[in-house]
Amino acid sequence: MWRFIVGLLATVGTLTLLGIGGCAAFLATGSFSTTKPLPQNVVLSLDLRDVPSETTGGGLLGGELFGGKRDILETVQLLWQAADDPRVVGMFVEIGDESAGLGRVQELRQAIAHFRGKGKFAIGFAESLGSGGTHFSDYYLASALEQIWLQPSGGFAVAGLAIETPFLKDGLDRLGVRVEGGKRWEYKSAPDSFTDTAYPPPARENLQQLLDSLYGQFVSDVARERHLEPAKVRQLIDSVPFDSEKAKQERLVDRIGYRNDALDEVTTRAGKNRTLAALAEYANDPARPRPRGDTVALVRISGAIMSGSPSRGPLDDDNVATSDDVVDALDQAASAKEVKAIVLRIDSPGGTYPAADAIADAVGRARSAGKPVIVSMGDVAASGGYMAAMRGDVIVAQPTTITASIGVFGIWPVAHGLLTSLGINVDRLSVGTNAGMYSVFQPPTTAQRAAISRQLDEIYADFTRQVGEARKLEGNRLDAAARGRVFSGIDAKKMGLIDELGGLQLALNIAKAKAGIDESRQIELRTYPPESDRWQKIVDRLLRLAGIDAQGPTVRAPREVRDTLARFGIVARPGNVRLPPLPPLWR
Structure with a gap:
């Protein structure tokens, strides 16, 4: 009886989640979205206070099941399409993600440069470029824009780049834990945190070279976009923090004001009849140019x-x-x-x-x-x-x-000293010279x-x-x-x-x-595996949550679950259960 109740609850839960997933998938397809195209004179509104991630990922609750955000590649593709869309006259960008990866920031900078190259304006607003943090990534992104607005109380504190690594060796030694293994070769710095007390000279040299290269690119790009000398940019960065007015005086930003002030500037540039459209609205616009080829x-x-x-x-x-x-x-x-x-x-x-x-x-x-x-x-x-x-x-x-x-490196902890200090003895029986070679109880x-x-x-x-x-x-x-x-x-x-x-x-x-495709021809970028495969994996995970082992459209399930499914009218066969037909998105 108890096993039946467990099977019942698991199955009901799974079917509920599948139902929710079906509704979410239906919504995600845009079935309820308007078919009315956006009007002329559109200004694209981009919220980059959270720069899009590399993939939407995020698990079921984080994005797969309920649509989630657009990833960086989808965002960049939309910006390139908007640049060629005569209805889009400009963009308004909200800045504020100081932790974004620099590769993604450069993807966005290149898309913004292409957009501006089509004669369209790009205005950005930052509530703050100060108040703690380094503000390296968000200002690097902002510098690609034609005009940067900064809130009067925001301040400017773009402070450069730093790498900080905790070195655990002394602490592990005190605990009686030794890290075994090795690396090839001296510049492979990942395991150093566990095996050294500070950066070894080769790692220090290499990481400093990396920082210098990244910072040099930042200085060069900011100097070019803001019409400053590189030496001046370095001098200003080394003198932060300072207030918004000084940032404007030094030409690091263009205007001081609040978000509504920046939007008034957008209206002035676009005209009174402008429509501010979020990226999601533009993505769902039926009149948006969609590459085919x-x-x-x-x-x-x-x-x-x-x-x-x-x-x-x-x-x-x-x-x-x-x-x-x-x-x-x-x-x-x-x-x-x-x-x-x-x-x-x-x-x-x-x-x-x-x-x-x-x-x-x-x-x-x-x-x-x-x-x-x-x-x-x-x-x-x-x-x-x-x-x-x-x-x-x-x-x-x-x-x-x-x-x-x-x-390459390979390391693992050995707690022999810690166990000995606690009076714990680990004995071993083995067959084979190297049995237990990677033990966490005894050193090799x-x-x-x-x-x-x-x-x-x-x-x-x-x-x-x-x-x-x-x-x-x-x-x-x-x-x-x-x-x-x-x-x-x-x-x-x-x-x-x-x-x-x-x-x-x-x-x-x-x-x-x-591929021999003429450069003037459009292409269709198709993701592999197909989107339907991603949804099938989501279904499989939900089935596993209920203790069901999914094998394509047919699933092997415990007898209690099969019996419970049968009570819900789902066809049951000896040894397996066939699910009802899934929505087309899941096939």
Whole structure:
């Protein structure tokens, strides 16, 4: 009886969530949205106080089930379309996300520059560029606009860039915890936080070089946009904080006022009959120009790269990219006759070596099938993220993209000293010389440490061999680009690790050229896997929440759940249950 009640509650809960999901999907398709097109004289309203993320992700409650926000690529595509839409005369942008990744900021800066290049105005408003924080990203984005408004009480405190790393070794030593493992080589700084008490000299040198490159780009771009000398920009940044009036006097902003004052300026520029349209309204406008033409596939890698299927609940965030999913998407795109080229978008700090290697192999197979693969890098494409990219026909990165980190590490904690201090003895029975080699209770033997070191050497040798072959780097050039170093996109291009500096639009233009598509022709950018596959995964997660193992449209379920489903009129068969037909969006 108890098992029946559990099955009943689980099933009712699942069916309720599926019902909610169906309504949400119906809403997401725009079934209730107006079919009335926007009028002439539209000003696009963009709220960038929370810069769009690389993917909408966010799990069921965070975005997949209820529509969520548009990601950075969708946002940029809409801005490029608005630039060519004669009804759109300008944009009004609210600024305020000081933590946005610089790669995404540069995507938006390039889209704004294209928009302004069509003779359209771009006015921005910031409530504050002071009051704590560094305000590096939000001001970098604001500087691309034609006019910056700053609230009188907002102040200016754009303070530069800093990296802060807590080093835990002394604290772990006091606890009696030792970190075992190793890295290849000296510039691979990720494990240093656990194995050192401060930045080792090679890591300090490399990270400072990265900061200098990123900051140099900021200074150069801001100086150009604000018509200041680079030395003056550096001097002003070093003298913050100061008030809004001084920021205006120094030409860092254009006008002082409140949001309504900035909107009055928008009305003056656009005319009294202007319509302020949010990005979502413009996206749903039936009269918006929608590209139609040859198909280019878009495959995404966002988050840590892992093997197999991620171990997460149905409500968890999508913060990993599994090799199975990415390889399947690449294979689908490569085999689709209508797809002329593939753009592989990567925003990943790395992951497991076999998973990244599997994706690199899939990229190579797609190219062998005759489909050009153009890589577009986001905020970061490092370590395994770079490995996934290295076999692309052309690799495009933003100047601020953090990339390379060609190296490997493997570490784990051993609490033998802590346990001993607590009077806890862990005994071991084993078969095999290296059994228990990665134990958290007892340290590895000298022979086991040597075996681990050999494995790190082998992985590093294979990684660098593949990079050398893919990027045609040998000897000293390869060594100078590897050993765990990280680079900005600008420096990575100098090292021969990437080909071009730019964003998604440049990657698409290169894809067209590689596929033999005339540059004047429009293209349709189609996401792989298709949106319907994403919804099917959502359904599968909901079924797992109820203890049901989904296998396509047929699910194997416990007997109690099958019986309960039958009571709701759902067809039950011995050993499985077939769900009712799903809405078209889910097929």
